[in-house]
Amino acid sequence: MSAxxxxxNSFQPERIAFELPAWIDDYCRAYSxxxxxxARMAYVIGAAAKNVEQGTGGPFAAGIFExxxxxxxxxxxxxxxxxxxxxxxxxxVAIALAQRKLGVHELSAEGxxxxxxVTSTEPCAMCFGAIPWSGVQRLVTxxxxxxxxxxxxxxxxxxxxxxEALEQRGIRxxxxxxxxxARTILQAYAxxxxxxxxxSSIRQRP
Amino acid sequence: MSAxxxxxNSFQPERIAFELPAWIDDYCRAYSxxxxxxARMAYVIGAAAKNVEQGTGGPFAAGIFExxxxxxxxxxxxxxxxxxxxxxxxxxVAIALAQRKLGVHELSAEGxxxxxxVTSTEPCAMCFGAIPWSGVQRLVTxxxxxxxxxxxxxxxxxxxxxxEALEQRGIRxxxxxxxxxARTILQAYAxxxxxxxxxSSIRQRP
Numbered sequence: 001m002s003a004x005x006x007x008x009n010s011f012q013p014e015r016i017a018f019e020l021p022a023w024i025d026d027y028c029r030a031y032s033x034x035x036x037x038x039a040r041m042a043y044v045i046g047a048a049a050k051n052v053e054q055g056t057g058g059p060f061a062a063g064i065f066e067x068x069x070x071x072x073x074x075x076x077x078x079x080x081x082x083x084x085x086x087x088x089x090x091x092x093v094a095i096a097l098a099q100r101k102l103g104v105h106e107l108s109a110e111g112x113x114x115x116x117x118v119t120s121t122e123p124c125a126m127c128f129g130a131i132p133w134s135g136v137q138r139l140v141t142x143x144x145x146x147x148x149x150x151x152x153x154x155x156x157x158x159x160x161x162x163x164e165a166l167e168q169r170g171i172r173x174x175x176x177x178x179x180x181x182a183r184t185i186l187q188a189y190a191x192x193x194x195x196x197x198x199x200s201s202i203r204q205r206p
Numbered sequence: 207m208s209a210x211x212x213x214x215n216s217f218q219p220e221r222i223a224f225e226l227p228a229w230i231d232d233y234c235r236a237y238s239x240x241x242x243x244x245a246r247m248a249y250v251i252g253a254a255a256k257n258v259e260q261g262t263g264g265p266f267a268a269g270i271f272e273x274x275x276x277x278x279x280x281x282x283x284x285x286x287x288x289x290x291x292x293x294x295x296x297x298x299v300a301i302a303l304a305q306r307k308l309g310v311h312e313l314s315a316e317g318x319x320x321x322x323x324v325t326s327t328e329p330c331a332m333c334f335g336a337i338p339w340s341g342v343q344r345l346v347t348x349x350x351x352x353x354x355x356x357x358x359x360x361x362x363x364x365x366x367x368x369x370e371a372l373e374q375r376g377i378r379x380x381x382x383x384x385x386x387x388a389r390t391i392l393q394a395y396a397x398x399x400x401x402x403x404x405x406s407s408i409r410q411r412p
């Protein structure tokens with residue numbers, strides 16, 4: 001394969017679209033609004049499990065919820081391989097869906113309630129950097145970064161003080177919610193031989 | 207405005223799409239392939255200027271080029287406000303367009319030539335984190351982060367050693383290519399009163 005004949009002169013797409021897995025609509029309809037944060041995390045971890053079972057992407061899911069009521073605004077899953085786009089981590093998908101639904105480019109826009117991003121694994125360097133732009137007021141995480149790297153994923157060059165960096169920007173961080181359950185999904189994915197899609201970093205490992 | 211009645215049960219979009227500005231197609235067709243890196247940067251800065259003039263987004267542009275031949279693969283511009291999505295920084299748009307065009311989720315896929323990301327301003331924390339996942343082998347930047355913060359934009363919690371972090375992953379970084387020209391576009395945007403869309407950070411400023 002050679003792409004040296006590819007030239008933008010030939011075409012530049014007028015739009016980019018990405019599709020969600022067909023099962024997600026039913027899964028969303030089955031959500032029961034909960035004021036209990038643990039229930040929201042369990043629901044998100046269930047989506048990560050479903051994404052693995054259905055073979056529709058990596059073992060990661062993330063949701064945006066109204067903090068006070070538990071209402072679900074959006075549910076994203078990792079779509080990197082099926083959609084062929086490296087930016088489509090679960091958190092990025094959830095953020096984009098929520099902003100489209102609410103019609104704002106920042107979820108902290110005037111007049112909106114407070115939102116949280118609940119993610120089945122701690123964010124990678126990209127998603128960490130995306131969180132302040134999203135407008136969420138709270139980040140809730142399940143499995144820790146080490147759990148992801150243990151199965152071969154790469155979290156990227158995230159600053160060591162990433163939690164403090166978010167807190168300094170007024171974003172509260174709650175970690176290790178149902179970590180064991182979240183880690184189990186990562187392991188299930190590895191056991192199935194699911195693709196680990198960060199080859200450039202892995203190639204650098206000795 | 208209250209969104210407390212929004213519930214995913216009502217709907218979850220099956221897809222997300224974002225549109226490029228109408229002028230971009232003509233601008234891409236006018237590209238002259240160049241083996242001179244400075245010419246590629248001048249072309250990208252021109253796209254940032256056009257995005258400001260046309261009022262189609264923030265004062266940032268980025269392109270993916272074949273390193274050896276100078277062939278243009280994709281051209282992205284900042285679309286955060288017009289498309290209502292905080293992830294649509296110019297670099298993210300360029301990466302997504304290039305991956306879709308080439309049919310790979312990583313531009314370093316076997317058999318492809320080496321690609322570079324040429325961006326009119328140094329990447330923010332999110333785009334910095336996205337670069338290793340993109341598969342580019344080289345990053346070329348124009349204006350520095352301080353030039354962006356000088357007009358009120360926020361670069362986010364990017365690690366101080368971000369250049370070294372990329373270099374350690376085998377991504378060469380070339381900075382301050384035509385910085386003065388790139389900075390001029392930022393200032394032109396500020397002078398026009400263009401929206402500075404990182405309000406959550408700005409709100410924290412004393």
